[in-house]
Structure formats: C-alpha cells, structure tokens
Amino acid sequence: MKVLYFAWLRERLNRDSETVDPPASVETISDLMTWLADRDEAFALAIENRQLIRAAIDDELVDHSAQIANARTIALFPPMTGG
Amino acid sequence: MSVRLQNQAFDPGAETNAFLDRTGGGGAAVTFTGLVRSTPDHPVTAMTLEHYPALAQRQLEDLHEQAIKRFDLIDAEIIHRYGTLHPGDPIVQVMTLSKHRHxxxxAANFLMDTLKTNAPFWKKEEGPSGTKWVDARESDDDAAARWQ
Structure with missing residues (x-):
C-alpha cells in the first residue's frame, strides 16, 4: 500500500509518500503508525504526539481505529488549518 | 461548479456577481471572503497553502451538500485556493442563497466553521522571523463542534 504524508509531517519525514507492505497483524491505522515508528526512529519522532495525527483511507477521512485491510492509499497528516 | 479548488487568484466581487446572476428567486444571499491576514504584531509576507486534492474536493462537496440540506438553501458555492498567496489575497469564499436571510x-457560518477543521488544507506562513506551519486552534475545533 502507498502511504501519503502532508504538511509538517511530510517535512519532518523528508518524503511525501512511500510504499509499504506491513504484516497482516497490522490491522488498523493505529497499528500502522506503531509499525512505522518501530521501523524508523525519524518516524517515531515525527509522530511523537500521535493523537494529533489525522488519517484517510482511499481519500476518506477515518479514525485511528479504522481497518486498513484492502486499503490502496493511506494518508497521514497534521490537523487541518484551511479556510 | 458548486465547489472549486484552484491555484489561480479569484475576484471576490466578480464571483459574487456571477452567483447573484443565478439567484433563482431567492431573497437572501450571503458572501464570506477569507483573506491572508498580516497585522503589525503578526506580520506575514507570504502564505503557502498545501492541500490533499482528492480528499479536499470530497470533503468540500460533502459539506456543500450538508449545508444545502440542513439550511434548505437554494444554492451555495465554495471557492478555495491553494499555492502561494500574499497578505490581502482572498483564500476562500463561500456564498449561500436562501429564501430568507437567517x-x-x-449556512455561511456552518460552511466556514466546518471546512476549517474538516478540509485537508495546511497553511504555512512566511514572515520576518522565518517560516512556520500555522497551528490548529482549539477555538476552531469548538466552532466546528457547535454544529454537530
């Protein structure tokens, strides 16, 4: 699956996307963040305040408890500041 | 088009006039325009708006539909820019049309309160002391929550 990053999360990670292949035990957005943070210290630091991070699955806004099975694209980003 | 995301500048007056030309018999139209702010105690030289195109389009279309239903509007339009803007430039405009003014x-209030925290745009300000991502404000969350 592809993971997209936006705004300060993108800048902290120094990439706007990556392709990942998490094991089946990674079931939710929350699990995915833990798995990504375990593999990469920079990621762990970037999402230090994890509750702030918002997520979308296939261009639909979701909670951290959302199931990621069959997702093609997952987006992780900071709180939105439009308008 | 009822929802427009665009990199190009827009003319708030021309957009309002075009919206008013299609009134369809409504008696009350409201236009809100959000501009890039720069004040003496918080000077800004430029602002860059990053966005997530597919989700932004989807979220704004969803809010537009909710506003039409909830407030029984005759019509509504949302224009939101992305890219690099300067103080005074219009960022966003919402226009609503209904039978009566309330x-x-x-509906214009609802659209602005909800799009601030539900549409994936992120503002980065440039000023004399460098560049900084704008923090989300708790008051914006409270403003959005009052419509739930």
Missing part, C-alpha cells in the same frame, strides 16, 4: 447567514 438561513443564508447560518
């Missing part, structure tokens, strides 16, 4: 005012 619904038009309320």
């Amino acid at each position: 619904a038009a005012f309320e």
